Amino acid sequence: MRLRETILLLAVTGIMAGCTSTGGVRQPSAPETVAPEKALVLPPPGGPSIVSVVERKRGNGVEQTISLFTSSSVPGQNSLKVQFFGASGANPGAGNAGFSMINESGIAREVARSAPGVPMATSATFLQNAYGPFGYASGRSRAGDTCLYAWQQIRSSTAANTQARNFGMIQLRLRLCDARASERQLLGIVYGYTVTGTFDGELWNPYGNPPPADVALGRTGAPIYPDEGGYRASPMPIGYEPAPAIVTQPRAVVRSASTAQPAQGVAPVPAPIGPRVPLPGEAPQTSARPAVAVAPIEQSVRAIGVTVPSPDCIGDAAMTAACRR
Numbered sequence: 001m002r003l004r005e006t007i008l009l010l011a012v013t014g015i016m017a018g019c020t021s022t023g024g025v026r027q028p029s030a031p032e033t034v035a036p037e038k039a040l041v042l043p044p045p046g047g048p049s050i051v052s053v054v055e056r057k058r059g060n061g062v063e064q065t066i067s068l069f070t071s072s073s074v075p076g077q078n079s080l081k082v083q084f085f086g087a088s089g090a091n092p093g094a095g096n097a098g099f100s101m102i103n104e105s106g107i108a109r110e111v112a113r114s115a116p117g118v119p120m121a122t123s124a125t126f127l128q129n130a131y132g133p134f135g136y137a138s139g140r141s142r143a144g145d146t147c148l149y150a151w152q153q154i155r156s157s158t159a160a161n162t163q164a165r166n167f168g169m170i171q172l173r174l175r176l177c178d179a180r181a182s183e184r185q186l187l188g189i190v191y192g193y194t195v196t197g198t199f200d201g202e203l204w205n206p207y208g209n210p211p212p213a214d215v216a217l218g219r220t221g222a223p224i225y226p227d228e229g230g231y232r233a234s235p236m237p238i239g240y241e242p243a244p245a246i247v248t249q250p251r252a253v254v255r256s257a258s259t260a261q262p263a264q265g266v267a268p269v270p271a272p273i274g275p276r277v278p279l280p281g282e283a284p285q286t287s288a289r290p291a292v293a294v295a296p297i298e299q300s301v302r303a304i305g306v307t308v309p310s311p312d313c314i315g316d317a318a319m320t321a322a323c324r325r
Contacts, residue, residue, distance in 0.1 A: 031054050031055065031056040032054070032056075033053065033054055033055075034053050034054075034055045035053070036052070039053045039064060039066050039196070040064050040084065040196055041066060041082045041172065041193055041195050042193060043080065043189060044188070044189060044192025047188075047189050047192060047193075048068040048069040048078055048176070048189070049068065049069045050066055050067070050068060050069075051069060052066075053065070053067070060085055060086055061083065061086045062083075062084045062197070064082050065079055065080075065081050066079060066080040066081070066082070067079050068080060068176070070177065071178055071179055071180070072141075072145045072177035073141070073145055073179065074116070074117070074118055074141050074143075074145050074147055075117075076115060076175065076177065077175075078175060078177060078178075079174075079175050080174050080175075080193070081172070081174075082170065082172050082173075082197070083171045084168070084169075084170055084197055084199070085168065085169045086199050101153075102135075102151060102153050107135070107137075107151060110173065111137045111149050114147070114175045115139065115147040115175070115177055117141065118140070118141045118145075118147045119139045119140075120139040120149065121137060121138065121139060122135065122137040123138070129152075129190055129191045131152065131154050131195060131207075134150055134151065135150065135152075136149060136150035136151070136187065136190065137149050137150075138183045138186070138187075141177075145177050145179045146177070146178055146181055146182060146186060147175075148174070148175075148176045148177075148183065148187065149173070149174070149175050150174040150190045151173050152172045152190075153169065153170070153172075154169065154171075154195070154206050154207065155168075155169040155170070168199045169206050170195065172195075174189065176189060
């Protein structure tokens, strides 16, 4: 008897639910394409352009895969993947996304899948951009393409979390392969991207409290110089285009008349041997020595020199006498 009552009760409940149902069509939470300007992370100016943005809403946040322009023979698409983790129930009807802290083994698997066939080496240098520390691995394919895979987790410090605030977290993954860019140019994208997405409420601020002002401001004995003087490190260059080649014009060499090159097709004049004999009507060249030292020598030459008679004075006695006068 009780079983029959239970069945009847369930039947009546089903009929009532069917009568109250609107019969509308509802699409479950699924990835969807959004406009590029709605990307939660934007590449830097001069960096790779955005091809498409695929967004998936989660119960505790949002995920986006931002596809970037790719010019490489390495299989795969350049992309920037970002995950925002916030409060549960942010998007009702969507399942929560689980997250795991960055660890060495997990990153090694991600690096291996990012660029198949490219030997990637993880950098051991500590680096950080405007959002905090990050890591990256890079390598070069057999065709000469440069590949880079970078990862970063933006989260406030543990001390800030104990104050019941700053609970949000952002994780980023960047995959880049390019046939023309160098490793430093690809690394400039990590320094230049901008996170445009935010969380609602100060409770989920992933950046923590703003840092205090520099202690050197206003203090004596701590001069601050302009950036052009090399006081601060120069910013990482951003962009794919290589630097233009510097074209230098050859300097014009001023040559004297004595060292001038002969014209094309004219044989060079051999260098003279011995003292130069002056041409008829040309003033004799004087020595470069001081006149004081030259004077005694000229006097001695006149004293011991022999006068050579002209040919007109030879052969005629009268002319010879005239020449002697």
